[in-house]
Amino acid sequence: MASGDGTVGKALEVLDQVASFGRPVRFSELIDASPFPKATLYRFVQTLTSQSMLAYDPDRGTYAPGVRLVRLAHAAWQQASLAPIARAQVDQLSADVGETVHLAQLDHAQVIYVDKRNAADPVQMYSQAGKVGPAYCTGVGKTMMAFLPEEELADVLGQQSYHRFTDTTHTSVESLRAELDDIRANGYGFDREEHEPGIICVSLPILSETNRVLGALSVTSTTTRTNLAGLESLVPRIKIAATAIAKEASSWQFPATVANS
Amino acid sequence: MASGDGTVGKALEVLDQVASFGRPVRFSELIDASPFPKATLYRFVQTLTSQSMLAYDPDRGTYAPGVRLVRLAHAAWQQASLAPIARAQVDQLSADVGETVHLAQLDHAQVIYVDKRNAADPVQMYSQAGKVGPAYCTGVGKTMMAFLPEEELADVLGQQSYHRFTDTTHTSVESLRAELDDIRANGYGFDREEHEPGIICVSLPILSETNRVLGALSVTSTTTRTNLAGLESLVPRIKIAATAIAKEASSWQFPATVANS
């Protein structure tokens, strides 16, 4: 029941569509790619704009995701994501291993990178936080899937595209499932250049006390710098970080429930 | 007609409410502060959760803004905000003046800080982007208001709280309007410790070729380090940045309208 609950679901679908263009769009472009009839889409766009969820540029006649999202995301990132909780651990880990560290969470069938740390250059982070990737061919994606309860897993598996990016990309549910079993058994997973040639990573899940998947950590490198065995040797170190993050997440108590002032 | 258009508007109101708590909330806390009846609010929360706009923590029974927002905000920040366009100018300005520079935009009656640069310590920015402030007592807020067309201005003025933060805070529309006239005449405005004692700033608007308010830039300092005259001397330098940003914003052409691949 994930997609399309009521009017709100449809409106958010429109919002996603605008966002997916990656640039401001005309109404006419939107209508071409939309399942909704003109008048309906028109009203959604109007409503979203009036709500600042979309921003209308009157000079150009284009729509883009609006600033209200930036405000809401600020809250989301602080409260719902592991990023602020994990910050210290991610910093440390990245410094220790000298490679790029990703912190990701699952949103439906997609992986969302909520934080990233690059030992070498401390890149500006907003540009990275919020980036999405496919779950079925990334280290973090597979690792999170591996620890999902069966029903949710089935759901997520059904929503993957299985597009072949490289010749190691999984292209069927079966082969993917087989690997997920391995990951579950080992406690960690790899990205074997499945998404981009030359890019490999190890990934560990971040699990709550009740074994829910909270997110995943990964250390990424290139085949020119190291290999899977090299990355595997980092597992114990990453495990420390993952455990520490999980622990903090569960003890994370919010300011004693003060009545709203 | 800004607030409460249809079901979508109500759902977003709920989303805002959750975000405004600043921490994960129980359903019961939400209902206490909500105008909606139990069943209605319940359904909204369900819908938003199923859409990943809210995240439900089953261990604690709490709701928080969801990760989907982070993904959407990524798009918003890149496309709708001035931040990526202004980056270079903000960097330069901050380095030149050696003070904190803010880049802000207006969302309804609120100011949203979309970027911030601190010369001294290059602080992680996501934590700041998305932060909101009151329009009526911040330099950027007043400056943006000053250049709004009358009807919009009236709207925004009506939505301010006029809460007295310090003894220089404007507490009435009249006194605020008077200052806005000055700002419009001068082309820049100050924050005279109106929001926080000891904190002062100068702010300039970023205006499109058609004179629409795109945002505002400000340089903030403290009364111990400088004074209003000191900040005023920076106006020409800030003006250069503001103009450059406006120019880039208007020439900002997106990748030639390629049909969707």
Place this chain on the structure above:
DNA sequence: AACTAAGTTTCAAATAATGAAACCAAGTTA
């Protein structure tokens, strides 16, 4: 066993969303 609080479900009535079609405004083109 009788309460209470928090969360969830029902269902007829009220309301809001829907979308085909008409309309408007700027451009073409002939």
Place this chain on the structure above:
DNA sequence: TAACTTGGTTTCATTATTTGAAACTTAGTT
């Protein structure tokens, strides 16, 4: 200048969705 576009906006009867009081379910109290 008149007949076509193309992109955007409005109307309005029909249809589907939302609404919310009330009943119900847990899971904790007392």
